[in-house]
Amino acid sequence: MQSASESYPEIREGIRALCEGFPAEYHRKIDEARGYPEDFVDALTREGWMAALIPEAYGGSGLGLTEASVIMEEINRAGGNSGACHGQMYNMNTLIRHGSEEQRQTYLPRIATGELRLQSMGVTEPTTGTDTTKLKTTAVRRGDRYVVNGQKVWISRVQHSDLMILLARTTPVDQVARKSEGLSIFLVDVKEAMRKGMEVRPILNMVNHETNELFFDDLEIPVENLIGEEGKGFKYILTGLNAERTLIAAECIGDGYWFTDRATAYARERRVFDRPIGQNQGVQFPIAEAHIEIEAANLMRYEACRKFDAGLPCGAEANMAKYLAAKASWEAANVCLQTHGGFGFACEYDVERKFRETRLYQVAPISTNLILSYVAEHVLGLPRSF
Known part of the structure; x- marks a missing residue:
């Protein structure tokens, strides 16, 4: 009987071959310098591995989560750390499954080629932790914009991402039937946000994992960057x-x-x-x-x-x-x-x-x-x- 660890041999062989170009010494030096493995992530992107979950119609491989999980497994088994890039894999599903056709056409092909990175997701907050329905970051609609105020913590890879999935409350909790309602998801242009309304403060930690605290002060997000229906974000x-x-x-x-x-x-x-x-x-x-x-x-x-x-x-x-x-x-x-x-x-x-x-x-x-x-x-x- 074939072992589960031997399934999907073509994916495993491909990742192992790529990882041979980034031996232990490479990852060790990145760790010592508290750096980001830019060359490694770029190589994964060039060879199409980071576009595994993107449908073929948008320039990706059209694979499933099963195959994506094998990619992540093999990176770690080879001595690397998928924490530098795994955000794009799981964030992709939110955009693919719940984004509009216009959003998918606009962003997915550019993510597939590596022109854009979708590495970050802003959910956790200092006072709520995993009690997500009580988050305090708000997004109030004003004309053709949502104005965001609040704070997030432990937001990973935002300094190495072009786009971020952001969860914020659009309807006050005392105005919804269930506290899981009234939350909405937005696609944020990270570089634009850092210029106008979002402050990023790095958090040093025992693992060389790029993570940050975010502060939003009247950050404006275009209405067209709302993913799915308002209030259904949770x-x-x-x-x-x-x-x-x-x-x-x-x-x-x-x-x-x-x-x-x-x-x-x-x-x-x-x-x-x-x-x-x-x-x-x-x-x-x-x-x-x-x-x-x-x-x-x-x-x-x-x-x-x-x-x-x-x-x-x-x-x-x-x-x-x-x-x-x-x-x-x-x-x-x-x-x-x-x-x-x-x-x-x-x-x-x-x-x-x-x-x-x-x-x-x-x-x-x-x-x-x-x-x-x-x-x-x-x-x-x-x-x-x-």
Whole structure:
């Protein structure tokens, strides 16, 4: 039986070939400099990988989330970090599924060629976190413009993006029947916004992940940049969030395989007391357990992708895939570090860099506790806990 990790061989071979041109030294230097892998993202774009989800009619490959997830997985398995570019993949779904035909014609072909990047999504706020329906950023219509005021936090890649998906409240919460109503999605011209009404403040963090705090002061957005129907934005944004969680699950799976591959190779080669350390069950068993958990998470990833691509509800599967994969990759990271001993802390082995990168996904883009709450309420039917 073919392993799930061996499916889609042409995509895997293509990404691996590209990644060979960006070895560990490249990613290590980018991390040391707290830089952005511009050349790497440009190469992915030139070869069409970043346009995987764009329909062929708009210049893309017309692939599904399943194939996109394999692309993300392979980048991480090769030692890279898809966090530099994955935003374009999941943000794309919001525009493709809910944008007007005019919007798709205007933006998608230019995104496919790399003329434009859609890498950023502005949802999270300092005082609301994942309680999205209580966000305070407002967009008030005045003639042919919406005027935006408010604040966002942990908004990634905005400094390396031309377009941003923005969620804001267009109807006050006390004027809607349900608090999930009255929220709308806009497509923001980032460079124009930075000149007129949007301030960007970088947030330094333990991972070399470009993320920012945004401040909106009477930012004007053209009415034609509203995506879909006014007030329906929360429903639309779930499309992107389910894609995001599934793609990040795939990235964690790629990380997990990277960790177990490295741990296995080191355990074969490292000799202590005249025998390879991998001959000892105390070393073997944790690596084997990590591999088993990654393989299991992989199956849930493919189930979430299958449902998403079929247009079926997939919130439970997307959340569970993200939970299982993030947990498996973090456990594999610990095993890899422990297997390497002191050498695992040396930057030249890349274990510590990947260790930091995969740790993020216990917290973002949705924490493990919130996933457990989601499953308890929406799958098991238990009372809402918050």
